Amino acid sequence: MTLWQGRFAADADGMADEVARLTVSIGFDKELASDDIAASLAHVRGLGKAGILTDEEVAALLDAVERVGMELASGSFVFSLSDEDVHTAVERRATELAGELGAKLHTGRSRNDQVATDLRLWCRRSLLQVAADVVALQDVLLRRAREAGDAYLPGYTHLQRAQPVLLAHHLLAHGWALARDVDRLIATVERLDVSPLGAGALAGSSLPLDPDFVAEELGFSARFENSLDAVSDRDFVAEALFDLALLGVHLSRMGEEIVLWSSEEWGFCALDDAYATGSSMLPQKKNPDVAELARGKSGRLIGHLTGMLATLKALPLAYNRDLQEDKEPLFDAVAQVRAILPALAGLYGTVEWDHDRMQAAADGPASAAVDLAEMLVGDGMPFRRAHALVAGLVRDSLARHVPLSELVQAHPDLGDAAARLLEPGVAVTRRTTPGAAGPAAVAAQVERFVRRLDVDRSRITLHGAETVQPGSAGASPDR
């Protein structure tokens, strides 16, 4: 039995099978079960406070809804073929348990405000879990950055070797991008923290309901301002999907780098066996599938965002069934990101860097070219002239196959001190400005990153999520 059968002819055959197949959402919206229970409990208390239910009725209905919740949680709940969605399923079962009284549960409520409430509760919890997973990955990057010490590698622009940078600096670059993701997730949670319950189907109620009361019961900071907006607003879903898509893009870039670095051509790292995969045909292969999936899934996450925006763009106020399309992309985006994050944390936590290969690549003869120019600037030469002078030496060295250091040594404006800048490992130590890639600047950066992680950890906990303890994520390399 649907919840709305009364409107239709008593002798009708009921919904056509193909309509049921098209409209049914229980297959995925049962993900909202615990939130639907929470929202239903708050609603029952609200009906009691409004004097619509007696104290005894409130107690009996709360008991029935709680029992439904326990059945759902333990897996003993039996879904019926006619359970169109999770809201129907919960009400149907509560009515089976509470008898007559069950018929009062939906008083003053619509599935429109109910589903909006459930989804906000789900989002709040899930986005905080994602944020905690991100912090766990940042923790791994921090550990690896500390372990990397003064190891350095080429920094690239245009994928051409540009200037040497500390490996720690490179790892923390990803860490700071993830910090913005955490910030965005928390901001989205703060903005979605508004209860739609009490908006009814679209216009509120003639019954003396108190939306502020149920908002507080559910731990929301505020109630809706406008009932039409309350039931049709899915900005929070679009925002969540954007946060997850951009996070996915960051994870994709991290994955891409591992794909490159673990190739024989680069040889900057070797994957731990537990975080690599083999080939069914080629016996010698060890493949970076984790990194590739981190890269590949970003396409799907971007698709979920654009799909959601397209669904929303022409909807007239207020609720439209199109909105049912919000759940699958959202649930999938969270599930995919939560699958990638720990796997990538494990990969980054265990990957073995080849410092020698990295350093050999970074110690290319021209990697300190700008340091030569800056030395000349220190002696008073305008930078544009210094740049041209050094570029000329680099060109000469390549054309005549003479080591750059020899030309530098022999040049009247440069000489021995300048040639020493070209020695392995020297250039990176000269990146000394705040936020720069050299050892002293990176040591200061590490301290700031540690503080940022602490702040973000407490922000996540403040909003009610369990966070990871520092250092608890990602297997250690000597595992």
Ligand code: ARG
């Ligand atoms: N399954 C629906 C959804 O996800 C629940 C709300 C249905 N409301 C309605 N008036 N048909 O949006």
